[in-house]
Amino acid sequence: MSKSDSEAAAPLNAVRVFVEAARQLNFSRAARALGITQGGVSRHVATLERHLGFALFHRQGTAVTLSDGGRLYFDAVQEPMAAIELASRQMAQRQPAAGRLIVRTSLPTFAMGSLIPALPHFAATPPVGVDLVTSLDAPGPDDAYDVLITRDLHLGDAEQWLLCSEVLVCVAAPQRQCDWAQRPVAEWQFLATHSRPEALLAWARQVRPEGGAPAICASFDHYFLAIPAAMAGMGHLVAPLALVAVALSQGQLVLATPDLVRRDASYQAYVNPRSARPETARHFCRWLKAWLRDAALPA
Template sequence: MVKKVGVPMVAIRVFATVGRFGNFTRAAQALGITQSAVSRHVAALESLAELKLFERRGPNITFTPSGSQYYEAVRDAVSTIELATQQMVQGQKSHDRLIVRTSMPSFAMTVVVPILGVFMDSHPVKVDLITSLSAPQPQEEFDVLITRDLILHGTESWELIKEDLVCVGSPAMVAAHRAQTLYNWPLIASKSRPDAIPIWAVANDISVDRLQVGAVYDHLFLAVAAAIGGSGLLVVPRVVVREQLRNGTLILADDEPVASGATYLAFVNTHSKHVDLAREFCRWLKRMLRESEQHF
């Protein structure tokens, strides 16, 4: 029978910290323990494994082959445990974190994330942004929901902007195809917005089944990158490509935007512990989006 061995979590954490810093002294400082304690934990782990994990060279250390292999196996797990624990403690003891949830990862990445620093500079709060396409469940913790396709019933909502669609492409791609009939435009698409091309086509009195749709990408931000690279023309919410239209990496292939009928909304979770702050975030985001629209 194989003897069951307890997992020495403290020693593993110490080992991972030594590996990260490459030095016992700096690892001890980071952990808040003595250098001799670091040495004891590493020695205990080496004794348990019956393997040498480090080669000592003066104040610095290098991995043995076994140590390097073990470090690669445990370092991400240790970091994940530390981060999860920090987040749990912060969630219990801190009131200065706002959890913003969104069902629109491309909108979040291209529009919300770049301006979050502005909000945090003027408010004593850290903003955690999470994305999920599913409807929130009652037990899930968040303060604000930003969406165009979900509804949070019985709570306060803010209308951020109304969505319009544009067809864009790289300057070279637009120059090569703009004079052609729309049926011959090489379009690319996104699985996250399968409705975009049909809405645009109907507005332009085009039969969807006659369009030339090539590559399909999972998310809009991937399709935007493909359009910048010249892979084709893309029908996309204008708000997602404002910056690219400003700097000229993308230009309009069709001058007339098409109203999709969708509205981007922000909901304040009634179960939030920070309703006033969540409301202030919604008010701020609406103002930022409207000001950006005016300057576009």
């Protein structure tokens, strides 16, 4: 390898082809995955080998294996290349695309527990895919999205849909509820969340106004950690029904009491005034409101 070769910029296209060839250990399969010819794979690999100054593969007929240097190089570049590809796809998806609806939410637990399980049932004419984005921040004027789902953000004069009111319920894993059902509520051990500490207290004040503060057996930063803990039987959990409706319907959790504690808060959807597909966004809001209603979430 000459000095001029060593100082030249790395041939990134060749690096990308090498990574795919190393994953597949077959130039033909790598060519199909990349949409190029097998000869093109060979030429890119040869270019990279000239740049590096050593062989990346051992070739035996149509079979290839990584050389020692090739294995070290693959270990060094595969994760950065995957990160580049992922970042490129994510940035491309921020731009409005035909046949895609971008749904943004400030509620990651709602997204994981209710919205994602519901999405396979969404249908639109013509068919449209849904890209889900989570962010706790209010969207900026240049952010690309069609629908915002939130509990605590407001979009001024944007078209607004009331999805459901917030209702607090107490849930537990089926076996835990069976074990604790005969004990008074005052003896129950609860899971707490730092993000919504007022929820447990609000439920307790209404359900057992004469009792003291609920006993806490474990605390978590957010509901998306506390809900799996409740499913595992670690304690009772007071949570918004919107976050546990799917787990209840699937039998992963059960209602520990019949009490429904209504709150002033609600779950809202906003149609972005700059959406390129406002009718599809409205159809999505209408569908999601109906789906939540069928999941027994009161409007």
